[in-house]
Amino acid sequence: MPSDSVCLWWIGEAAAEDRVMEEARVQVERVFGVSATLARRAERPSGTLDPRRGQHLSAGILRWLVAMRPPGATKLLGVTDVDLFIPILTFVFGEAKLDGVVAVVSTARLSGDAGGGSPRVSQARLVKECIHELGHTFGLIHCADPRCAMARSVNLAHVDAKRATLCADCRIRLSELRHGGGDAYGR
Amino acid sequence: MEVVTRMDGKKIRVLVVDDEEIVRESLLGWLEKDGYTVETAPDGRTALARLEAEPWSIVLVDLKMPGMDGMQVLEESRKLRPESVVVIMTAYATVDTAVTAMKKGAYDYLVKPFDPEELSLLILKIVAQQALVQENLLLRKVLKREYRFHDFVSKSAGMQAVFVLARAAARTSSTILIQGESGTGKELLARAIHTESPRSHGPFVAVSCAALAESLLESELFGHERGAFTGAVARRKGKLETAHGGTLFLDEIGDVGAKLQLDLLRVLEERTFDRLGGTEPVQVDVRVIAATNRDLRKAVEEGRFREDLYYRLNVIPVTLPPLRERREDIPLLVDHLLEQLAVEMGKTVQGVSADAMAVLIASPWPGNVRELRNVLERAIVIAPGSILRPADLGLPLPSAGDTGGGDEPVSLEDVERRHIAHVLRRTGGNVSQAARLLGIDRVTLYNKMRKYQLRKDEEDSAAGR
Numbered sequence: 340m341p342s343d344s345v346c347l348w349w350i351g352e353a354a355a356e357d358r359v360m361e362e363a364r365v366q367v368e369r370v371f372g373v374s375a376t377l378a379r380r381a382e383r384p385s386g387t388l389d390p391r392r393g394q395h396l397s398a399g400i401l402r403w404l405v406a407m408r409p410p411g412a413t414k415l416l417g418v419t420d421v422d423l424f425i426p427i428l429t430f431v432f433g434e435a436k437l438d439g440v441v442a443v444v445s446t447a448r449l450s451g452d453a454g455g456g457s458p459r460v461s462q463a464r465l466v467k468e469c470i471h472e473l474g475h476t477f478g479l480i481h482c483a484d485p486r487c488a489m490a491r492s493v494n495l496a497h498v499d500a501k502r503a504t505l506c507a508d509c510r511i512r513l514s515e516l517r518h519g520g521g522d523a524y525g526r
Numbered sequence: 527m528e529v530v531t532r533m534d535g536k537k538i539r540v541l542v543v544d545d546e547e548i549v550r551e552s553l554l555g556w557l558e559k560d561g562y563t564v565e566t567a568p569d570g571r572t573a574l575a576r577l578e579a580e581p582w583s584i585v586l587v588d589l590k591m592p593g594m595d596g597m598q599v600l601e602e603s604r605k606l607r608p609e610s611v612v613v614i615m616t617a618y619a620t621v622d623t624a625v626t627a628m629k630k631g632a633y634d635y636l637v638k639p640f641d642p643e644e645l646s647l648l649i650l651k652i653v654a655q656q657a658l659v660q661e662n663l664l665l666r667k668v669l670k671r672e673y674r675f676h677d678f679v680s681k682s683a684g685m686q687a688v689f690v691l692a693r694a695a696a697r698t699s700s701t702i703l704i705q706g707e708s709g710t711g712k713e714l715l716a717r718a719i720h721t722e723s724p725r726s727h728g729p730f731v732a733v734s735c736a737a738l739a740e741s742l743l744e745s746e747l748f749g750h751e752r753g754a755f756t757g758a759v760a761r762r763k764g765k766l767e768t769a770h771g772g773t774l775f776l777d778e779i780g781d782v783g784a785k786l787q788l789d790l791l792r793v794l795e796e797r798t799f800d801r802l803g804g805t806e807p808v809q810v811d812v813r814v815i816a817a818t819n820r821d822l823r824k825a826v827e828e829g830r831f832r833e834d835l836y837y838r839l840n841v842i843p844v845t846l847p848p849l850r851e852r853r854e855d856i857p858l859l860v861d862h863l864l865e866q867l868a869v870e871m872g873k874t875v876q877g878v879s880a881d882a883m884a885v886l887i888a889s890p891w892p893g894n895v896r897e898l899r900n901v902l903e904r905a906i907v908i909a910p911g912s913i914l915r916p917a918d919l920g921l922p923l924p925s926a927g928d929t930g931g932g933d934e935p936v937s938l939e940d941v942e943r944r945h946i947a948h949v950l951r952r953t954g955g956n957v958s959q960a961a962r963l964l965g966i967d968r969v970t971l972y973n974k975m976r977k978y979q980l981r982k983d984e985e986d987s988a989a990g991r
Contacts, residue, residue, distance in 0.1 A: 398548070425552040427615075429639045437558055480561045491560065493642035
C-alpha cells in the first residue's frame, strides 16, 4: 500500500482547540491507515469571504490549501471555524475534490443543538466530517449506508446518524482505490 | 443499500447547463460525489448538442443565460428527450417564472442558492422516478415482443386478429387470400405464414402477376416444354413446380387475365397443370397464397374476375388494414423500423422528436408501412443529428394547411389527394421517385393520380382545391 501522509491544519479565526484536532488526527490515522500529523502554522487563508453572503467560498480555501501544502504531505485537511459555501448552495459542512489532495471542513454549523449541542457531540461531528472529506480525496463517493462516514449529510441529523468509521463496502473500495487496481465503482 | 445507490449512480446521467463556470463546477463536484455521471454545458446550443448526442436522465438548466435561455432549452429538450427530467435553476424566481417553467414541462425549479437538503431530496426523488421510467421502458420492450408477429409489429385490434388468423391458417394447407392496400405487407404476411407452416422447410416462391404480360406469366408459372414456342430451346420448370412442397405466393392476383384465371382454377381444384407445349399433366403439392390490392368481390360482380376462382382463392380471407386505420401503431412501427434501418444503414439513430412523431401520426400514408419505411430511410440519410426532426421527414407539416389543416374536418380521400400532390411537387413531377417515396408502385400511383385527376404538371392547382 502506498504510504500516505495526511496533514491536519487548523486554519480557523479563533484559537485552535488542540484536543479536538488531536482526536481528529488519531481517528484519521485509524480509519485510513495513514500517518497523520498536525500542522501548527500561523498563516490563514485570505480573500475567500463573500461579503454579500458573509460566508467563505470553500473553493477559494481549497485553492489556498493546495498552494500551502507542506512538502511530504500527500493530503492536507484544513479545519476552520468560518461558515463555508459553494455558489449554488446555502452552505456546506466541508468540501474536497474527488481524488484531490486537499479538503476543508468547517465547525461553524456542527455545534447546533440537534444532538444536544454539547462540545463532545460537536467534536464527534467534526471527526466524522474530517473522515468524510478526506474519504473524497481518496476517491470515495457518497455511500447509501446512513451509518457510514461517507454517507451524504445535508443536516446535523444526518451527521449524527453516521459513525466515525467506514462501512465494510467503503473499506474494500478504499483499499482498491489506494492500490490503484481496477475501478472500485466500476465507473 | 449502498450497492443500489452505486448502481443507480451509474445509470443516472446529469447534464448541468449554466453560463457561470463556478456554478457548473460546484454542481459537477456535488453530484459526482453521489456517483452520478455529470457533464456540463456553458450555453443552450452546447446543451442541445449534448442532449441530441446522448440520453440524459436529469438536465439542470439555468434560466437566464445569454443567447438561448433556460426556457428555450427546456422546450427543445421536451421535444428531443421527453424522457429527460428538466429542472430549472434561477436566482430570480417569481411565481410567474415557476408557473411558466412547469407549464412547459419542467419537473421542478430551484432558487439559487439551494439548500443542500432541498437539492439532495429533489435528486433522490428524480432518481426514484427514473427507476420507474426505466421499468416502464423495459415493460414496453416486453410488450413489443407481445405485439410482434414475424416482421409485423402492431397493437391494434385489427392486426392482432390478423396475427391470430394467420397463425391458425399456417397450420393448414388451405388457400389464403390476402387483401390490403399497397404497402400493407401482403407478401410479408405470406412469408410469415409460410415460415409458421409445416411447409417451412419447402420453398417460398413469389410471383407478381401484374409485372408480366399474360403469355409471359403463363410460361413463368407453368414452365414450358422444349419447342413450345420460338426460343423455347429447352424444357423449363415453372414457378408452380419450383414451389413443390412449399408455398406459391401469387401477388396482384386481381390483375390476371381470363385465360390464366381458368388455368389457375384447375391448379387449385386438381393440383395439376400442363407445361406450355406439354401433354402430360404435372402434379404439384403447393399451398397457394394469393394477394391483391383490388376489390376482388367487385371485380367478380363486374365480370372481370371468375366467381369460381374467387371462391377457390377466398378459402381463408385475410384483410390487412391500412396504416391510417391503425395510427396507434405508428410509434411502435417507427421504433421497430428505425431499429431495422439503423442496422441496415450502419447509422446511429436514437429516435424521432416528439413533434416529428406528431407529424408521422397525422400523415395519411397512402403507401402504408412501406411509405413510412421509405420516409424514415430518407430522413436518416438527410438528418444532421441522430434524432429525426419534422424537417427531416419531408412530409407536409400539420400547420402548413396542406393536409387540410384548420378545424374543418376533411375526408381521408382529400387528405390522400393532397398528400400525393405534395409528394409530386417535391419530386418535381417525377412519378417514379414519388411512387418510391409514397411506398407504392408506379401503376398504383398513376391509378391514384387518375382517380384524383392529378397531373404531373398541375399538382399545384389540384393541391389547392
